[in-house]
Amino acid sequence: MKLAVRRVTPGSGLALDRDDGALAALTDGLMLVELGESAALSVPPRFAGLWCPRVGRVHASSVDGELALTGDTVFASDSERALEIACAAGARCVGVLATQRTWARLSSVATGAIAPAPTVFPALHEAPAGFGAALTQLAAAAAQASVLPTARIAWLAHALHDMQAPYADLIARCRGRSLVHRKQTFLRLQRVRHRIATCTDGELDVAQLARMASYSNWHLIRSFSAVFGETPYAHFMAHRIARARGLIEKSALGIGDIAMATGFDSQSSLTRAIKRHLGVSSSELRRRPDAAAQTAVRGEYDAAEPSPR
Structure with missing residues (x-):
């Protein structure tokens, strides 16, 4: 070569x-x-x-x-x-x-x-x-x-x-008549997934993500959930909380400052999300960064899924 x-x-x-x-x-x-x-x-x-x-x-x-x-x-x-x-x-x-x-x-x-x-x-x-x-x-x-x-x-x-x-199993879940079609579908969805993971400081814009994949809003949500086992919103929140957790454990920033830096509306909205997602409070997380915080079940945020815009 x-x-x-x-x-x-x-x-x-x-x-x-x-x-x-x-x-x-x-x-x-x-x-x-x-x-x-x-x-x-x-x-x-x-x-x-x-x-x-x-x-x-x-x-x-x-x-x-x-x-x-x-x-x-x-x-x-x-x-x-x-x-x-x-x-x-x-x-x-x-x-x-x-x-x-x-x-x-x-x-x-x-x-x-x-x-x-x-x-x-x-x-x-x-x-x-x-x-x-x-x-x-x-x-x-x-x-x-x-x-x-x-x-x-x-x-x-x-x-x-x-x-x-690790993508092989995910590609197999994609719809398509052939491996080529399934790979093309996965590329669209992975592009959306990657965008979500790297842009967690703003608000989730489902319509923008759907345009990126050339899907309707609802088709994107259904396809994303079928392949990755969680909705785009759940994936977005998981990454946002992971970023906040890292700042709580490794920085001296106040919880309110971390909430602003990671896109939460307020300190209380961040603390509620951490408690719900990780099973511990933000203060416990800061005092005991090695504590066995429980990882949320995939799809936990599905009930809070915003309507597609």
């Missing part, structure tokens, strides 16, 4: 849609991208990527929102969205890009069968041990040869497979 490399030097920027050599290389191969501190990269649609900060904080933004990435995460980016990757001062990032067809070819190394695209679905994953360092080593190897060695192909294929393997 062909391998190309682009290095974005500190303080500079690169727009791949203006780099004819990069676009040509991506038609049937992989591209490794290394970004130095304060560097920025613009990625046009058509290409899905895996992005791993090496040092510091990296920002990834698209029409679906913005993510702050750290070194313990891998961001799988959407092939149907333009993407901006920007390193903060002192930060560095490495990523690998390809078309969905190339990712499908790569995944066949891990599965033993060529699966139909799409293969990479938008998500934020926990970084496998040594993932960023291994990508950096791949970039160094590419400087010596333009073809990816078999062993390195296998490593990348298995890393991708392990990160996204």
